[in-house]
Every structure is written in structure tokens, then in C-alpha cells.
Amino acid sequence: MKDYIKTGLILMAYMVVTGFLVALVYVVTKPKVDEADFRSKVSAIESVLKKAGTDELLVESVPNSAEKLNGYIYKKAEGELFKASNGSKVLSPLYKFAGKNQEVYVITFSGVGFGGDVVCVGAFIKQDGVLTLNKIEVINYSNETPGLGANISLEQVKERFSVIPGSGLENGVKVNKDVGVTAQTEEEIKYNKSQGVVQTSDVMTGATITPRAVANGINTVIEYLRKEGEI
Amino acid sequence: MADIKNLTKGLIKENPLFIQVLGTCPALATTTNAKNALGMGVAVIAVLVLSNIVISVIRKMVPNKIRIPIFIVVIASFVTMIDLLMHAFTYDLWKVLGIFIPLIVVNCVLMGRAEAFASKNGVVDSILDGIGMGGGYALALFVMGSIREILGNGSWLGLSFLPQAFKMYIFILPPGAFITFGILIAVINAINLRKEKIEKEKKKAGETK
Numbered sequence: 001m002k003d004y005i006k007t008g009l010i011l012m013a014y015m016v017v018t019g020f021l022v023a024l025v026y027v028v029t030k031p032k033v034d035e036a037d038f039r040s041k042v043s044a045i046e047s048v049l050k051k052a053g054t055d056e057l058l059v060e061s062v063p064n065s066a067e068k069l070n071g072y073i074y075k076k077a078e079g080e081l082f083k084a085s086n087g088s089k090v091l092s093p094l095y096k097f098a099g100k101n102q103e104v105y106v107i108t109f110s111g112v113g114f115g116g117d118v119v120c121v122g123a124f125i126k127q128d129g130v131l132t133l134n135k136i137e138v139i140n141y142s143n144e145t146p147g148l149g150a151n152i153s154l155e156q157v158k159e160r161f162s163v164i165p166g167s168g169l170e171n172g173v174k175v176n177k178d179v180g181v182t183a184q185t186e187e188e189i190k191y192n193k194s195q196g197v198v199q200t201s202d203v204m205t206g207a208t209i210t211p212r213a214v215a216n217g218i219n220t221v222i223e224y225l226r227k228e229g230e231i
Numbered sequence: 232m233a234d235i236k237n238l239t240k241g242l243i244k245e246n247p248l249f250i251q252v253l254g255t256c257p258a259l260a261t262t263t264n265a266k267n268a269l270g271m272g273v274a275v276i277a278v279l280v281l282s283n284i285v286i287s288v289i290r291k292m293v294p295n296k297i298r299i300p301i302f303i304v305v306i307a308s309f310v311t312m313i314d315l316l317m318h319a320f321t322y323d324l325w326k327v328l329g330i331f332i333p334l335i336v337v338n339c340v341l342m343g344r345a346e347a348f349a350s351k352n353g354v355v356d357s358i359l360d361g362i363g364m365g366g367g368y369a370l371a372l373f374v375m376g377s378i379r380e381i382l383g384n385g386s387w388l389g390l391s392f393l394p395q396a397f398k399m400y401i402f403i404l405p406p407g408a409f410i411t412f413g414i415l416i417a418v419i420n421a422i423n424l425r426k427e428k429i430e431k432e433k434k435k436a437g438e439t440k
Binding site: 018 | 294296297301304305308311312315316318319320322326398400403
């Protein structure tokens, strides 16, 4: 009996000491961790706020502190803002930046990929009541297969989702494999985008599920904005 | 006494992955390309050396009955601390290694070396053992990752050289991991058996003389 208590106490002592050390490291690194997380969030927002293909910002300036960024929050909710029946989500918070004659929504959304949610940030421009998708940035694809689905983060793949005009968003965004068309020229790719068909089969072969997740996410954003009466 | 053999034995002769068959889960999951495999390997070396040091230092203060839970606590808190520190100070690297770092906690190589070596040997030997075994594990992962990336994606360390038609996607997917793993174990075993045979023959020749 005495032996049990003794071993138990020794084990407890080890737990207390290591627990204390982990807590100490946590407290010391907390501000740095928050800052690093914030920085990566802002760099994603900054990237989608640039006009597709250029370095020109759609808004006057990108907020450089958490308080300033919070000032742009337009819609906020516990958990997600909206969830579609296929599992795609619009995540909170939703930022809105006002430009000269346009409004820019910066929206975080997710779609169900191969191994879990694929999370993206996208900038949607509203001008004269018409919504255009400017650019997306894929921020979490950690459950996708490296070499296949994880190629979603490649520049040439993200480019294919960049600038989807209002007519395409209206039709609903689809991956070209699901529609059964393959464009051969740049013009065709661009024309297909205006119909809502995004070509990915040539830049990320063998993976359809991951780009489909992104397309579903974009459609969910449109559904949400429609429901909220924004468009 | 420090023994240089503790450093070299982990590379091929007692390779943790191919001979001891420890830590196979991350080995199958993270070797889809050479770069990820290398990242995981380096992270394992770092944690293995640190946990070997600590376990070797406290080995005389650990009651035999509860040594396993104590080793687990030491390893888990080390991994958590490294995860937090990397998150704070080397954000980009942390992002790349993201899923691998928590995986290290369940890596049997660490438990295996803590139990089989560090809890019975001095600090210097344990450091050598950590570097050697970690190095052997990293090398094994790198070889596996390279084979899978070259055959499956036609590239090596991100440099693409094979056209689309030659890529065998099965090697990036889980079945390819098992195939590569099995063949590599066979190759390493064949090499070790051959070495033993040669040594035996040498001994025999020496005796008859």
C-alpha cells in the first residue's frame, strides 16, 4: 500500500514539473504565436486584395494591426456564418472594404476535400450590383495528398480560380472534369470561366476532389451572400 | 564510456525503420515526397537527441514500475514545447512540418530508444545513440520519400523531370508506401545477411589457418 502511494506521488511530481514547464513555454510564446498567426492571416488578405495579375491594391491600405483589421468586420458569428448541405462553409468573420465605386468582400470559406476541409480566403468585388471573384488564397489544405490534391496551393492552379466574372458565379462554379470539357487555348479557358467552368485538369492531374471542394466553397459563398441580400 | 559504435549502428546495421521496424506509421504517411520526408527526419533527430539526454539524466530517479508513463510525459512535453517554440519563432518551417510535429509524440523510435538505450546508458552515449538512430531514421525516410516522389510524381525535391505519362500515381498513394517499404526492408535485410555471411567465412578461413 505504502509502495503504491510512493510511486503515485513520484509520478505526480514528474507530471507537475513537466506540466509547469509546458505552461511556462506556452505563456512565454503566446504573444509571438498570436503575432505569427495574425501576420499569416494578413498576408493572405493582402494577397487576395491585389488586383488579379498585378500588384495594385483594390483598397487604399491593408490594415496592419488586429484592431484596425477588426474595424473592417462586416459579419461575425460564433463558429461559421453559413453551412451548405454539402458541407461547405462560410467562416466568420467576413470583412468588407469600401472602395471608390466598388465594395470588396474578403471571405474565408471552406469545402470538403479529400481528407477534410480545404480552407480558402477570397476577395469578391461588388460593382454596380455585379459580383466578381478577384482572387483566392488557399490557407489550409493539410489533409490533401501531397503531390496530388496538395497541388491546389500552386500558383498556376490558384490562377485558374482568379477573376471569375459575374456570369460564371451566377451559373455556379464547376471543375471542368465534372462538366466534361477541356479547353485547349487561353481564350477558351477564359471563356469557360465566364460560364463558371474552371479548368484544373491540366495543371493538377489526377486530383478532382480538391479543386471541386474549392468550387463548392465559392458557390456556398454566393448562396450565402444571396441569402443575406447582398447581391 | 562513449563508444563511436553507438553513433554508426543506427544507420544500416540496426536501422530503426528497416531493421527494428519502429515508427512505421509516420514513415508511411510522410514520405510522399523527399522534402516532407527530410523535414520529418530532421524533426525526429532533434526530439530524439533531446529526449535521450533528459531520460539519460533522470534515469536513476525513475522507479522501474512507472518508467513508461514517465518517458511518455517527458517526450510529449518536449514535443509540445518544440511545437510552440517553432510556431512562435520559425513560422514558415512550422507550417511545412505542421502535421509531423504532433506525430512525433506517437513515434515508437523515441519510446524504443528511451526504453532500450537512454534509460540504461550515460548522457554522452545517449546523445550519440540519438544522433545515430535519428540519422538512420531520417536517412530511411529520405530514401523512401525519394523513391516514391521519383516514381510517383516524376520529380525529386520538387524538381520535375519526367513527363506526365511516366508518372505512377500509386507510389504517392498509400499502397505505394507499402510496396516501397516492403522492398526496401528486403534489400536492407539482404545486405545485412550478406555481410554476416562474409564475416563468418572470414572467421572460418582464419580458424583453418
